[in-house]
Amino acid sequence: MKHIEHLRKDKKLAKALHNEVVELKLRKNIPLRLMSSIMSQQLSTKVAQVIYNRFIQLYNGKEPKPQQVLDTQDEILRSIGLSNAKVSYVKNVAAFCLEHSITDKKLAQLSNEEIIELLTQIKGVGRWTVEMLLMFSLGREDVFATDDLGIQNAMINLYKLNRTDKKQFKATMEQIAEKWRPYRTYACLYLWQWKDNAPVTKTKKPTK
Numbered sequence: 001m002k003h004i005e006h007l008r009k010d011k012k013l014a015k016a017l018h019n020e021v022v023e024l025k026l027r028k029n030i031p032l033r034l035m036s037s038i039m040s041q042q043l044s045t046k047v048a049q050v051i052y053n054r055f056i057q058l059y060n061g062k063e064p065k066p067q068q069v070l071d072t073q074d075e076i077l078r079s080i081g082l083s084n085a086k087v088s089y090v091k092n093v094a095a096f097c098l099e100h101s102i103t104d105k106k107l108a109q110l111s112n113e114e115i116i117e118l119l120t121q122i123k124g125v126g127r128w129t130v131e132m133l134l135m136f137s138l139g140r141e142d143v144f145a146t147d148d149l150g151i152q153n154a155m156i157n158l159y160k161l162n163r164t165d166k167k168q169f170k171a172t173m174e175q176i177a178e179k180w181r182p183y184r185t186y187a188c189l190y191l192w193q194w195k196d197n198a199p200v201t202k203t204k205k206p207t208k
Helices: 002-007 030-040 045-057 066-071 074-079 084-099 104-108 112-119 127-136 149-159 166-178 184-196
Strands: none
Touching: 002 184, 030 045, 030 084, 030 127, 066 084, 074 084, 112 127, 127 184, 149 166, 149 184
8 A cells, every 4th residue: 555655664653554554534424523523532432432322312313413413402412421511512513513614525625724724713622633533534644643642652652752842842743744744644543553552443532
C-alpha cells in the first residue's frame, strides 16, 4: 500500500508499521458523528458506546436529525447518562448544524483546516474533536493530532523527545510529521496501535 511505502522512509516510524491498521472510511450523517464525539469525551470506549446506544434508542433506534435532538428535553438526555455540560454541547452542535446548513455534502467540499475553523466555533467542540471527526468519519488521510496524548507519548518514546518546553515539543512533533504527508492520519493510527501494542479497530477511540 502506498501509505506504508511512504511512511517506511521514516526509519524510526518504521518500527511501528508492523500490523495493518483499519481502512479509513467516509461515514454518513456527520452532524450526528460530531454529537457522538461530544458524548464520548473523557469516557472509555465501552461506556461511550452504551450511552450512544441509549441515545439512539430515544429515537426508536433511528439516527436523529439535528432538529429532533433540539426538540428533546434536557432531562431526557440527562437520563441516558449525559452531564449537564454535554447536554448543552450536544444541543449546541445540533443548533449550529441547522443554522449553518451543515451537511455531509457541504463538508466534503471543504479542506481540513476549513472544517476545523468552521466547527470549532461551536462551544464544547475543540480542535482535537474535529480532528477525530476528520479521521474517523470523513476519512481524511492527512490529519495530524498534535494535542493527542497518545500520539505525544508514542512520539516521545520513538523519537526520544522532551516534553518540558511544550511549545518546542509540539513544534518538533509537527516538524517530524511533515515528512509523513500526505498520509499523516495513517501515521497516527500506527502510533496509537504501537503505543497500545494492539490492533486498531473501527471502535477504537484515541486517547484525548
